[in-house]
Structures are given as structure tokens and as C-alpha cells.
Amino acid sequence: MPDHDSSMVRLRGVRVHNLRGVDVDFPRDALVAVTGVSGSGKSSLAFGTVYAEAQARYLESVAPYARRLIDQAGTPDAREITGLPPAVAFQQARGVAQARSTVGTVTVLSNSLRLLFSRAGTYPDGAERLDSDAFSPNTPAGACPRCHGLGRIHEVSEASLVPDPGLSIREKAIAAWPGAWQGKNYRDILAVLGYDVDRPWRELPQAEREWILFTDEQPVVTVHPERTAERIQRPYQGTYQSARRYVLHTLATTQSTTLRNRALQYVEVLPCPACDGSGLRPEALAVTFAGATIADLAALPLTVLAEKLRAEQDDSVARVVVEDLLARIEALVELGLGYLAMDRATPTLSAGELQRLRLAATLRSTLFGVVYVLDEPSAGLHPDDTQALLRVLDRIRAAGNSLLVVEHEPEIIRHSDWLVDVGPGAGEHGGLVLYSGPLDGLRTSADSVTRAHLFDPPAPVGKHRTPAGKVELRGVSRHNLVETDVDFPLGVFTAVTGVSGSGKTTLVTGILAAAVRDHLGAARSHAGDDEEPVADTSRHVRSITGLDAINRLVEVDQRPIGRTPRSNLATYTGLFDGVRKLFAATDEARRRKYSAGRFSFNVDGGRCETCQGEGAVAVELLFLPSSYSPCPACHGARYNPETLEIRYRDKSIADVLALTVDDARDFFADVPAVARSLETLHDVGLSYLTLGQPATELSGGEAQRIKLATELQRTRRGHTLFVLDEPTTGLHPADVEVLMRLLHTLVDAGNTVVVIEHDMTVAAGADHVIDLGPGGGDEGGSVVAVGAPAEVARAGASRTAPYLREVLE
Ligand code: ADP
Ligand code: ADP
Ligand code: ZN
Ligand code: ZN
Known part of the structure; x- marks a missing residue:
């Protein structure tokens, strides 16, 4: 007989990462929001504990032999966990997406569409009916012989x-x-x-x-x-x-x-000239449905595809498949993704879009009695789309599931049945559960930073700066932008708003940043990890003026800063170079003739050769992605014993990598070259990360802030254009305040900042707002409203206006 309420999940004595032996109960079959500043321990609780435990139990039940492997990979450190249902997790994409993965394959819409063509397609006279595999570029039966299904040669x-x-x-x-x-x-x-x-x-x-x-x-x-x-x-x-x-x-x-x-x-x-880029065999491309090939249909925005299919719904052969397709598309449209086409490659999607795609895909399967663990499902969503997301979350719950969502969006937090607030600070200053219960009870929780932001949010303070010139774009035509004219004022803070798919990324990244990059030529600075081919912006814009006033471009995006554990915070920002020099300059290192290279874990000499400096070795689990366990030789230290004997102020190089940014700030306070980097990392709200935190463990938002910090330590007064895509992703309102203060400092120093944003407090605090829309995809692409936040808030046709008004009043 269980001695507790079976409708609750009970966690006791949890010590995962920074969690300090916390106890927490939350209800099953409910929407539970986990809140707190960045680094407070939300993910450690939701993913590191709840999801990891559910996963381990599941593995054990299907494969008892996996026990040993699970022990190596580590079960969460907790005294007791009861009442836990099996879990499904959706984390913001970290790491690499599958090369051939598309919107169609992720949502399995492709399977249904192929079935439709196989069964109900119109075949040329005398042609044999094809199997549904023959309509996939990823199978031998369907792949174009010229390009092997890649569509490119x-x-x-x-x-x-x-x-x-x-x-x-x-x-x-x-x-x-x-x-x-x-x-x-x-x-x-x-x-x-x-x-x-x-x-x-x-x-x-x-x-x-x-x-x-x-x-x-x-x-x-x-x-x-x-x-x-x-x-x-x-x-x-x-x-x-x-x-x-x-x-x-x-x-x-x-x-x-x-x-x-x-x-x-x-x-x-x-x-590929043989298949026109579709990757399909000629036989497959000869088959049509409603007058179109499968490649034609896959290229349509989902909303348009749905219209076309609806017109064919009465066809008896096709009916069941068409109904299934329509229902699946409906779920995607509901989550604000109707502007996507099935053939869109997933690496071109944002992390938030990808998570919602996966979420929509599961809506059609009959899961119940599981706990969904979600990482900021509102990322990338306009407030207007958030309502739709809430309906979907409600539906998952109504079907008998539990939801545990890590969230910052007040709308979603207020809608939750239960709130678990973690804090009060980040890293070792956090790790406590400050409150667990229905929303209203949080009002009395004195320590909670979340409380203030939920119940009496601070009013945004606009600076009302006067622009120092402008970039004039005339006749912009790309994706859904058609002959659009836009001005970007210089020397001020501009927020570009609009529902998903309205064209924000296309305008800001695809046109403005690309034009500046072209203009600056080789002098450009790109903070992303892979260089993009120089876009030929002149093809997409009739005329541009004002670029001469910008002498540097900094694009800060959310792409990972590296794809292996070899890249980390310290190496990426360059501060590790300074640290290695300090170690090489110690008396003992000089006596042994150890150079700075000896203290790198990426080359041989000083590193542990068992794990080649990774600190971990891969553990292969059958049918599952490989996971890592600590290296048996160095136990995660990454270096060989001789290297670790060298001490700088009593710490080995491995000890230094284990320091958090804040601890390192104290430790290196008198070493200017290192201290400056640490100061900027602290300023962007990353004080809780450790210097050795592998790039693979960083979220998209953290990666973005590391890039920002790396740029900030270089930037002085100037005429730099900073372009940021939703910099508030993953940030608690308290962290957003810090970040915004920093960005505004850049503008005060003469630079220009352009952000794509959904957070209305950010838009309200901007000097200038450009609102795109009115809708997504073909219904967007126009400038709906433009001007100071208060002016945009009054614009009639703008879907952003009502939300902006709420914040401004
Ligand atoms: P949040 O989700 O609230 O932003 P996290 O749970 O990700 O916070 O992090 C809480 C603390 O745990 C931070 O100090 C972070 O550096 C640390 N941490 C996160 N992931 C790991 C990990 N894989 N190994 C060790 N420490 C980690
Ligand atoms: P937002 O940033 O406002 O969400 P986007 O600029 O990403 O909007 O998208 C605007 C339109 O352009 C959408 O219809 C989208 O499907 C389309 N689009 C965006 N990127 C691509 C691409 N790489 N290839 C084809 N279409 C794209
Ligand atoms: Zn081909
Ligand atoms: Zn090792």
C-alpha cells in the first residue's frame, strides 16, 4: 500500500547538479510550470531528474541487461522518487539535426502523402502502380539515380x-x-x-x-x-x-x-537536372494527385496544401488518407506553423519551431498516462500564437497526460495548474525549491524573483533616442516579402515584431544583415560557427542606401558554438589562452619545460590519452543514441597526472575548468586579460556556467549569450550593427532586464541594435518598432506598423498592438 497520494509525483532529497537535496511534490494529469532565473536548476529538475529517472526505469523494464550501462551513465541522485509516469521529453534542439530530415519526415506527413500517391495517384497510361516507398528520395526504390535522392549535384x-x-x-x-x-x-x-x-x-x-x-x-x-x-x-x-x-x-x-x-x-x-531538385525517380514524378506531383505538393505552405486536399476529400479511394493528412496538418497550423512547407529542411528551422513540430506530431498518436517534459515551448511564438499553444497543451492534459514545462512566458505560467519555482539565484546560489503549489500561493513567497515579475511587472522605460541616419531598403522581395519598403534607423534600438512566419528572419537576417555583410566584404565579423556563403542580396533588393554609416556587423544567433565536447565556454571566448599561459609561467612548469600547449586538452602532450582529453567516453546503448560516461582513467579531469601536478594558486588546470564564471572572476580578479572576458560573461547572465562546460550541453540561448559576450569584450565605441534573433529565449524576466541594459549600453555608445523579439517588454523599451504581418507565410511579408512603441501600440491592423498596449499601460 502506498502511503501517499497516488495523484502526486513525489521527489525527495534530489541532488542533481546544483539542486540541494530538494523535496518537491507536483500533481499528475496537470500542467506544471517550472520557473526561475537561468541556471537556478529548472532543467536539472525537469530533465536531469524527472525525465532521466523515467527514462532509466523504462530502460530497465525493457532491457534488464541495460542496468549496468544505466549505472555508468548515472541515474539521478535522489533519495526517493514515487508516482512517476513514463516520460516523453522535448528539449530545444541541441547538436546536429539529421541531414535529410524535413518538416515532412519529422511530422510523418511524408508517409501519408506517399501512401496517397501510391493508392490514389493518377498514373500515366500503362504505368504500373508504385509502392509508397517509390515516392521517397530516401529509399533505393525512390531515389533519383543521378543524385541518389539528394536533389543536389x-x-x-x-x-x-x-x-x-x-x-x-x-x-x-x-x-x-x-x-x-x-x-x-x-x-x-x-x-x-x-x-x-x-x-x-x-x-x-x-x-x-x-x-x-x-x-x-x-x-x-x-x-x-x-x-x-x-x-x-x-x-x-x-x-x-x-x-x-x-x-x-x-x-x-x-x-x-x-x-x-x-x-x-x-x-x-x-x-539536380534529372529530378529538378526533388530527389525522386522519373517514374514517381510522373504520378500526380489533384494535378500536381508529390514534389509540387511538398513545396506548398501547409495551409495551401490543406486547401488543395480538402477539395479532393470526396474521392472515395483517397478519403481515409486525406482525412488523416488534414488532421495532422491542422495540428501544425494550430501551433502557428501553417506557413511551413513539407520539403523545408529541418536545419533551417529555429529550435522553437522544431520543438513545436515534434509536439504537433505526437498529438495524433494515442499516448496517455505519460509526462511530457518541455523546454520553453513558447520560444519563437508571438503572444497571439501562445493562445493556440495553450489549447494544445490543454488537449494533451485532457487526454490523461501530465505536462512539466520549463517556462518564462507569463501567459503560460498563469495558465498552469501548478507552479514549481526554483531559485533564488543561479548555480550554487540557486538549487532550492522556493515554492510548489497553485499559482496564487506564490504571492506570499518572499524570496522568489518570479513573484515580482508575475504579479507586478516593472514598467518598461523607453529612452526615445533620435536616430543618426538610416538604412533604406526599397523593393525587398524574398520568401514572402514582395516589393516591401523598410527603413532601419541607425544609432537606436529597433525591435522587429510579428507572428511566426511573418518574415522577420527573412528581413533581418536574410536581407539587412546579408546586405551589410556584402557591403563590408572581407571586413565582416560573423559570430556564428559556420560561415555562410555570401548571399547575393542585390537579387532580392531593388535599392539600398545608408550602408556606409556601418563599419562592422555582429550577428548573434542561437546556433551551437560547437558540436563536440572539445569546444567549451573557455575555449570559445578565448579566455582559456590566457589561463594556459598562466599555468605555463609557474615555476614548476618552467622547470619541467611545459609550454602553454601542454595545458590544452585538444592536442596530445598534456591530455589524458584514454579519452583523448574529452573527459568522457561514449557508452553505446542498443537502439538508443550513445551517451557519455566519465573517463575511467582521468575521471573527467581530461589531463594526465603529470599535467595536473602543476598548480596555479593551488588549483590544477582541471580545477580551473570546474570553476563557475563567478568563482573564476574572484580567482582571476588581478589578471586583466582573463578577468575582462569573465566580466562580460557575468554581464550577460552566465555567471553560473562552469568554464569547462562542454558546448554540447549548452542551450541555444546560452550559446547566443556566449557569442554576445565574446563580441562585447571586443567592441568599443563605434558604428557596429548588432543583429540578434530572439535574445530573450531561455531567459527569466529578471535576466532579460540585465541583457537589455547591456544592449542599451551598446546603443548609448553609438552602435545600432536590431532584435527580432516576441517579448513585449523588450519591444516596449525599444526606440523603434517594425511590425511585420499581418499573418504568417503568404498572409505576411508586409510592414503593418512602424514607429515608436506607443505609436505601434495604437495601430489598428497590427496583431502585436494589443499586447504592446498591455505592457505600456
Ligand atoms: P536552468 O534550467 O534553471 O537554467 P540548469 O538546471 O540548466 O538551470 O543548471 C543549474 C546548475 O547546474 C547550473 O549551475 C549549471 O551550470 C549546472 N549544470 C547544468 N547541467 C550540468 C551538467 N550536465 N553537469 C554539471 N552541471 C550542470
Ligand atoms: P519569421 O521569422 O517571422 O517567423 P520567416 O522569415 O522565417 O518568418 O519566414 C517568412 C516566410 O518565408 C515563411 O513563409 C517561411 O516559410 C518562408 N521561408 C523562410 N525561410 C525559408 C527558406 N530557407 N526557404 C524557403 N522558405 C523560407
Ligand atoms: Zn536527382
Ligand atoms: Zn580521460
Whole structure:
């Protein structure tokens, strides 16, 4: 007999991460919000404890042999956990998305659409009915033979292979050829075959140039190598291959990243001409439904696709499948994602969009009696869309499930049945449960930072700055923006608002930032981890003026700062360089001749060789993504014992990596080079992170703030344009205040800040608001309202106006 209420989940003595042996009860079959400042321990409670425990129990029940592995990976440290249902978790995407994953595959809409084409498609006369696999580019049955289903091909051209046609072959006109011996070999073969290797490339006859670059023949000839001063070589049999063959073969077969990257310099990526980019076989593309191919339908915004399908609903063969498709699409539209098309690649979606896609996908499956653990489901949602999200959450609960959501959005917190407030501060200053109960009871919780923000939010203070010029964009046409005119004032803080899919990202990142980047050319600074190809903005904009007033661009996005545990806070910001120098300068290190490199865990010498400096080794669990457990040799320290013997003020290099930003601030207070970075990290609200926190464990919001801090330590007065995409994601209102103060300081120093934002307190505190809409996708793309926050709040057609008014009044 259980001695407690079976409708409650009971946690006792939880000590996960910074949680200090907390006890907490929350009801099952309810919407429970977990609140608190960043780093207070919300995720440690929701994901690290509740979800991890449910996962471990589940594993144990399906595979008893997994016990040992679970022990290694670690079950949450708690004295007692009872009443816990099985759990499903949706965390903001951390790490890599699947290369071929699309909106259609994530939501399984693709399966239904294929079934529809297989069963109810219109086939050409005499064609055999195809299996539904034949409509997938990811199966051998469906993949286009030319591009293997990728929809893109690598192709070479004379211009890509021979960048400087003024050179002769001997002078390395064919830049794509391999270096060293192999390149000389090809040159010598061509000489044997009678080609002139000393004439400038452009003077060779067209037919010869074509053969040299593109032939599929592989002639074998006897080469008498040219005598060189150093040595005499014997004649040998040499095989020729054209530059095209060499480059494409290298791309298809090489294991070496260096060779691959080199080869990529000489190719162009083009839509596959055989399948027109769809990745499908011709037989599949010959089948239509409602007059369209499956590729045509997958390219439509979901709302438009739904209309088309509705018109066909009476067709008896198709009915069941069409109804199923419509119901699935309905769930996506409800969550504000109707502007997406099925063929949209998931890596181009924001973390919030991806989480909502997954959420919508589960609505159609018949789960009940489980606990959904969600990470800020409101991320990326306009307040107007939040209502729809609440309806969906209510529906999941009504079906007999529990919901545990980590949230900052007041609307969602107020709607919850129960609130667990964690705090009061971050890291070791947090880790307590300050309150657990129905919302109203929080009013009496003295320590809670959340209380003040929920019940009497501070009024935003606008600075009403006067712009120092402007960037004028005229005739912007891209995605859903059609001939749109917009001005971005300079030297002020601008918030771009609008419902999901209205065109904010397209305008700010795709047009404004890209135009500035083009304009600045090589002088640009991009804080993201992978460089994007320079967009040809001139194709999308009729005219731009005012760019000359900007001399630097800083884009701070939420993409991960690194994809391996090798990258961390200390390495990314550069502060680790300073730390390593301090260790190398100690007497003992000098005596042993240890250089700064010895203190890096990314090269051999000082690192632990068992885990190669990762501090962890991968544990493979059958059918599950691999997880990490601490390295048996160094127990997570990452270094070998000799390196750890070196101490700087009594701490080893591993001890330093284990310090939080705030502790490190004290420790390095008198080392300016290191202290400056730590100060900015503290300023952006990351004082609770440890220096060695692997990049893979950081949320999108944390990654964004690390990038911001990295930029801030460089920026002085100036004419820099800062572009930020929803910087408040993952931030408690108290943290938002800190971040905004920081951004406003940048503007006070003469810079320009443009943020995409849904948080109305941020918009209300801006100098200038650009509201896009009125709706998403084809119903958006226009400037609905523009001006000071108070002016936009009065605009009739704006869906943002009512929410802005609420905050301003
Ligand atoms: P929140 O979700 O409230 O932002 P977290 O639960 O993520 O806070 O973090 C609480 C504390 O636990 C922080 O000090 C953080 O650095 C620490 N922490 C988070 N994840 C880990 C981890 N995987 N290993 C060790 N410490 C962690
Ligand atoms: P917001 O940032 O306001 O949510 P977006 O700028 O992301 O809106 O999207 C505006 C429109 O452009 C939407 O209809 C969206 O589907 C489309 N869109 C955005 N990015 C792409 C892309 N990479 N390829 C095709 N369409 C896109
Ligand atoms: Zn193809
Ligand atoms: Zn190790």
C-alpha cells in the first residue's frame, strides 16, 4: 500500500547538479510550470531528474541487461522518487539535426502523402502502380539515380576548374588538380599525348580544353619523366583522368576532410537536372494527385496544401488518407506553423519551431498516462500564437497526460495548474525549491524573483533616442516579402515584431544583415560557427542606401558554438589562452619545460590519452543514441597526472575548468586579460556556467549569450550593427532586464541594435518598432506598423498592438 497520494509525483532529497537535496511534490494529469532565473536548476529538475529517472526505469523494464550501462551513465541522485509516469521529453534542439530530415519526415506527413500517391495517384497510361516507398528520395526504390535522392549535384565547369586561364598547364592552370607528384604526372601524360603544356590555357583550342577537363576516357601511356637536377626517374605507365573525374571521384570516395574540402572549392552545387531538385525517380514524378506531383505538393505552405486536399476529400479511394493528412496538418497550423512547407529542411528551422513540430506530431498518436517534459515551448511564438499553444497543451492534459514545462512566458505560467519555482539565484546560489503549489500561493513567497515579475511587472522605460541616419531598403522581395519598403534607423534600438512566419528572419537576417555583410566584404565579423556563403542580396533588393554609416556587423544567433565536447565556454571566448599561459609561467612548469600547449586538452602532450582529453567516453546503448560516461582513467579531469601536478594558486588546470564564471572572476580578479572576458560573461547572465562546460550541453540561448559576450569584450565605441534573433529565449524576466541594459549600453555608445523579439517588454523599451504581418507565410511579408512603441501600440491592423498596449499601460 502506498502511503501517499497516488495523484502526486513525489521527489525527495534530489541532488542533481546544483539542486540541494530538494523535496518537491507536483500533481499528475496537470500542467506544471517550472520557473526561475537561468541556471537556478529548472532543467536539472525537469530533465536531469524527472525525465532521466523515467527514462532509466523504462530502460530497465525493457532491457534488464541495460542496468549496468544505466549505472555508468548515472541515474539521478535522489533519495526517493514515487508516482512517476513514463516520460516523453522535448528539449530545444541541441547538436546536429539529421541531414535529410524535413518538416515532412519529422511530422510523418511524408508517409501519408506517399501512401496517397501510391493508392490514389493518377498514373500515366500503362504505368504500373508504385509502392509508397517509390515516392521517397530516401529509399533505393525512390531515389533519383543521378543524385541518389539528394536533389543536389556537385558539378564542375571550366571556370570552377581553371580559375586563371592566363596560366599554362605547367603553371598550374588546372587548379583543381592534386598537388605534388600526382599533378606533375597528369601534366606529363598530357605532354606525351601531344598537348601543349606551356601555352596559356585560354589559347588552347576549345576541343582540347574540353577533353582535358571533362573526358571520361582514362588512357594509359608510357611517361618518361622530365629530368630534374636532383634525381633521375625511370619510365612508368601513367593513367590519365580528367579534372572533372578527379574532383568528383575525390568527393565521392575520400575519407579525408582536407581532400574533401579542397575538392569542394572546385565544384558548384546545383539542383539536380534529372529530378529538378526533388530527389525522386522519373517514374514517381510522373504520378500526380489533384494535378500536381508529390514534389509540387511538398513545396506548398501547409495551409495551401490543406486547401488543395480538402477539395479532393470526396474521392472515395483517397478519403481515409486525406482525412488523416488534414488532421495532422491542422495540428501544425494550430501551433502557428501553417506557413511551413513539407520539403523545408529541418536545419533551417529555429529550435522553437522544431520543438513545436515534434509536439504537433505526437498529438495524433494515442499516448496517455505519460509526462511530457518541455523546454520553453513558447520560444519563437508571438503572444497571439501562445493562445493556440495553450489549447494544445490543454488537449494533451485532457487526454490523461501530465505536462512539466520549463517556462518564462507569463501567459503560460498563469495558465498552469501548478507552479514549481526554483531559485533564488543561479548555480550554487540557486538549487532550492522556493515554492510548489497553485499559482496564487506564490504571492506570499518572499524570496522568489518570479513573484515580482508575475504579479507586478516593472514598467518598461523607453529612452526615445533620435536616430543618426538610416538604412533604406526599397523593393525587398524574398520568401514572402514582395516589393516591401523598410527603413532601419541607425544609432537606436529597433525591435522587429510579428507572428511566426511573418518574415522577420527573412528581413533581418536574410536581407539587412546579408546586405551589410556584402557591403563590408572581407571586413565582416560573423559570430556564428559556420560561415555562410555570401548571399547575393542585390537579387532580392531593388535599392539600398545608408550602408556606409556601418563599419562592422555582429550577428548573434542561437546556433551551437560547437558540436563536440572539445569546444567549451573557455575555449570559445578565448579566455582559456590566457589561463594556459598562466599555468605555463609557474615555476614548476618552467622547470619541467611545459609550454602553454601542454595545458590544452585538444592536442596530445598534456591530455589524458584514454579519452583523448574529452573527459568522457561514449557508452553505446542498443537502439538508443550513445551517451557519455566519465573517463575511467582521468575521471573527467581530461589531463594526465603529470599535467595536473602543476598548480596555479593551488588549483590544477582541471580545477580551473570546474570553476563557475563567478568563482573564476574572484580567482582571476588581478589578471586583466582573463578577468575582462569573465566580466562580460557575468554581464550577460552566465555567471553560473562552469568554464569547462562542454558546448554540447549548452542551450541555444546560452550559446547566443556566449557569442554576445565574446563580441562585447571586443567592441568599443563605434558604428557596429548588432543583429540578434530572439535574445530573450531561455531567459527569466529578471535576466532579460540585465541583457537589455547591456544592449542599451551598446546603443548609448553609438552602435545600432536590431532584435527580432516576441517579448513585449523588450519591444516596449525599444526606440523603434517594425511590425511585420499581418499573418504568417503568404498572409505576411508586409510592414503593418512602424514607429515608436506607443505609436505601434495604437495601430489598428497590427496583431502585436494589443499586447504592446498591455505592457505600456
Ligand atoms: P536552468 O534550467 O534553471 O537554467 P540548469 O538546471 O540548466 O538551470 O543548471 C543549474 C546548475 O547546474 C547550473 O549551475 C549549471 O551550470 C549546472 N549544470 C547544468 N547541467 C550540468 C551538467 N550536465 N553537469 C554539471 N552541471 C550542470
Ligand atoms: P519569421 O521569422 O517571422 O517567423 P520567416 O522569415 O522565417 O518568418 O519566414 C517568412 C516566410 O518565408 C515563411 O513563409 C517561411 O516559410 C518562408 N521561408 C523562410 N525561410 C525559408 C527558406 N530557407 N526557404 C524557403 N522558405 C523560407
Ligand atoms: Zn536527382
Ligand atoms: Zn580521460
